[in-house]
Amino acid sequence: MKKLFLIIGAPGSGKTTDAELIAQQNDAITHYSTGDMLRAEVATKSELGLEIEKYISKGLIVPIEVAIKTITNAIKNAPTDIIIIDGYPRSMEQLNALDEYLLGDSSLELCSVIEVHVSEDTARDRVLGRARGADDNTEVFDNRMKVYTEPLADIQAFYTTKNILKVISGEGIIEEIVSEMGTFINSKI
Template identity: 70%
Template sequence: MKKLFLIIGAPGSGKTTDAELIAANHNTITHYSTGDMFRAEVASGSERGALIDSYVSKGNLVPIEIVIETIVGAIKNAPTDVVVIDGYPRSGEQMTELDKYLETEPEVTLVSVIEVAVSRETAFQRVLGRAADAEVVRADDNEEVFLNRMKLFTDPLADIQAFYTEKNLLKQISGEGTIEAIVAEMDAFIQSKI
């Protein structure tokens, strides 16, 4: 039985870094970032990668069929029974489609959805600071794309929070502190659930 944890948060909330550090501390946890999965597909030069790039480069959502195929494949092929995916769901449609999939998949159970909550100002500073400091600047780290990504995150957020709260699956963690404190809190929570 695969135990699935989803980590959501604004661009720049630190969700990918948090999840990477937790997975690095436990050989029983596999971490996938939807963004990394998509970037790897784009870098491969495949037809699917070109299609993904046409959406991601503008800060838009990748079509649901491609997202579900990518995520389901990752979960099923994970080398561990605990899988942490960050950056999903990003829309009501993605949430609903994953929920439909999980209802018919006896081998995977959604344990929790962890929201890393940060202010818009913190997210903005982190993303644009990342762009200024990086040796390799990500194409989606600029103000216009950030604002579009932020809108895509915040527009469906209340519905996503309500959906997972009703299922008693939502856990909110402040992403405003130090990386060490955030990771410690998230790690302790995940460990308490497995």
């Protein structure tokens, strides 16, 4: 049975870096970043990539059909039985689509949803300081934060009810955050 871990957090919370480092430390874990997967598709300039770019460039969520297809393809093709996906779900629609998928797939268990919590000031400083892409500017950041925070309480409530939400502070030193997250993940596998 494959074991799935989801990592959510504000833009700039460090969720992708944390997950990458954990996967590098453990060959049994495969990491996928929703944002990276979508940006990679944009880079191909395919029809799908151009459609995705319309949403990403404005800090909006891509359509559910695109997001769930991207996620489920990654899970099916993962080379290991332990998978970390960061940046998903970002809406109740995404959460419900994944939950429906999981109900129909007995070979996959959602072990935990880990929220990397940072203040909005920390997130803003990190995103605007990295300037990784065209979507790293104040206007887009503000929209991305709004898109992230609006459904957050409902997402937290859903996974808290299932007793699988774990909140970790993303404010500290990266090594400490990765150690705490890695220890938690290892305790669940």
